[in-house]
Amino acid sequence: MIMWKKLLITLIALTGTFTVGYAYYNLSLDAATTPFQLPKGAKVVLGKYNNKEIVWDIGNNNNNGNYVLMSSKPIVNSIATYDSSIPTTTTAQSSANRENYCLKHIYSNPNEYNISYCPIKPLETEINKIVINNNENNIISNMPFLPSASDVRLGGRLGLSLNGYAYKKDIDYWLGGYAHVYNYNNGQYQNIYFHYLARSLNKEGVDFDLKDFDAGTGGVISRNEKLSNAWSYGHTTASTISYFALRPYAEIDKVKVMFVANITYTDGNWHNYTIDTNNLNENNELNPNKLRVQSSLTATLQDIKRNNQSIQKIAKNNSVDLSVNANTGTNTQISVILYNDAGTDIQYYKMLEPTRNGSNDYTLDITGVPVGKYQVAVINEEYDASSNLPVESSPISNLLPLEIVEPHKITYTKQPQSGASSGKDYEVTKNVNAGQTVGKITVSPQGVMPLTYTIEANGDDTYQNFEVDGLSNGTSSNTSLNVKIKGDAPDLVNGGLKAGNYKFCITAVDANGDPVDTSGNPTEKVCTSFTVEKTNLAVAFHDPAMTTKSIANAATVWNETATATPSNGTKITYTKVGGDVGMLNIDPDTGAITYNGGNAYGKVKIRATVDDDPASGEDNYNPAYVEKEIVIYREVDGVVTPDPASGDTTIPTFSASDTNIKTGGTIGKIQGSLGTPDTIGGSTTTYSYTIKPDPTSDG
Secondary structure: OOOEEEEEEEEEOOOOOEEEEEEEEEOOEOOOOOOOOOOOOOEEEEEEEOOEEEEEEEEEEEEOOEEEEEEOOOOEEEEOOOOOOOOEEOOOOOOOOHHHOEEEEEOOOOOEEEEEEOOOHHHHHHHOOOEOOHHHHHHEEEEEEOOEHHHHOOOOOOOOOHHHHOOOOOOOEEEEEEEEEEEEEOOEEEEEEEEEEEOOOOOOOOOOOOEEOOOOOOOOOOHHHOEEEEOEEEEOOOEEOOOEEEOOEEEEEHHHEEEEEEOOOOOOOOEEOOOOOOOOOOOOOOOOEEEEEEOOOOEEEEEEEEOOEEOOEEEOOOEEEEEEEEOOOOOEEEEEEEEEOOOOOEEEEEEEEEOOOEEEEEEEEOOOOOOEEEEEEEEEEEOOOOOOOOEEEOOOOOEEEEEEEOOOOEEEEEOOOOOOOOOOOEEOOOOOEOOOEEEEEEEOOOOOOOEEEEEEOOOOOHHHHEEEOOOEOOEEOOOEEEEEEOOOOOOEEOOEEOOEEEEEEEEEEOOOOOOEOOOOOEOOEEEEEEEEEOEEOEEEEOOOOOEEEEHHHHOOOEEOOEEEEOOOOEEEEEEEEEEOHHHEEEOOOOOEEEEOOOOOOEEEEEEEEEEEOHHHOOOOEEOEEEEEEEEEEOOOOOEEEEOOOOOOOOOOOOOOOOHHHOOOOOOEEEEOOOOOOOOOOOOOOOOOOOOOOOOOOOO
């Protein structure tokens, strides 16, 4: 990854002052923590034989910097070295003269002999028919050849194991070389010279000592190495010769192999990158790979972007833009390689699009790639749909990190604060005041933080009353946030939301601006609605007791007033609701009582009703009322009759000796009439009497 980090350098001068400068260092990753190499057992395509592309097994993936290739299937299933036109001899030949004779061994019957070796030229001639193109010439360090026993045997030049060179079953193939064995015959040992043969694993090797003629007295070849002698039997009059398979070998320079991929991977889709190693020496050509070889092509991965900003994390099933600097060649393509987070193992491969010269952005759809941490590389490679032979490519580029995550998911849960009446979630004046919380947003999975939240309409304008708490420029990395009522919400009445239905939607896009539809509208959205219920009002008269007034006192206007709870936004209306309603009037706004006169008396029931103030135009409350009674009574219209002892019937006059003026004496009789009954409309009349001082009297 190319990442420039800034280091602060502080230089302290002797004077105590300091200056600040900046240095940069490069934290780039090379193409991979582990350089690319083919595993043993992989199959690759290289060269043509009889106009057919050849598939090879990798028998050793590092022989002194080379890959050792063995044809996956023999190029010829059955071929002989014997040629009757070549003279035979019983004398071992030098290396220089070996290809001029066939060697034979004479049995006890002089007319019966054993052809044990003939020149290998027919084998080499067949191998030389393999055609190698220019790309292949660039990487071949050893052209296709007939391997010798010294090449393939354990500890041999090519560094192969037994499983590395022997077919699993049934196929024996020719090896080069010139060996001898001491064979016991008719009571004596005889030197016999012959070809080597690589036998299959399901067959036995020789059960006697084999020694390489060219290696002099070299070590014994164990039968467990599955190397054997190749015999040709015949007679002087006719020959019956042996045929074995021909399996060429080759070596290619591993440093010049930039990359390989299965030949089916060029369809533009994502492929779970694997190299099949299960078919080594199975005599099949399953799952071969196409070699990408060193050339003048280049590719540098400069940046990974989403919506024109550099990123290291993306929600799955999206796309990213890869900024790549590359040069063009013949039918070149930019391909993408995803490594594991450590940059050691390739996980996925995708051929992207034709290469454009210079620095350009290439859109990469990551749909289908599992969540996880990856390192991204690119390669600039030649595309040839007509052939599986090697093509030119750049080295694998530098790596940049990319984490693929589950997209964020938001959930809204209503969360009314306490205070509402039982059975209500939200209630006017109780828990819907400015700044109070109405619900909570939670996020799981989190996706690419921070998220940017927006509250949007859900069918009307009531969404304008709400905001997401704790945002900075609309964004937050918190996974739990409250939705609260704005301090300047348009539907606030006396500091709280008015009664009614409220609806809103919450959208959230991640740090990359995802997800949005084709018009750029966020698609991760939750919507909700709730009702702010009306509050039940209460009202009480200031003097809840019955009011009683005489006719005389009622002539003066008085007020019967009440108080509402809550009082903001409410209005009390006063009315008469029962009794002798015509006896008095009540002002509906002030509660002022006016007696209508006419010496009327009786009872009147009045009511104070509280509801929304009509002037507000709101409907936030359920109305309530309270009642009380007013009694207007008539004072006693009585007649005073002096005691008969008085000589004056108007002003009682008594002598000092009269018993009337003694304690308990009677000075007169009062008889009342037309007083105010206790029960209006009843049959019983009760009078109340009181002796009052005479305001005109001196005593």
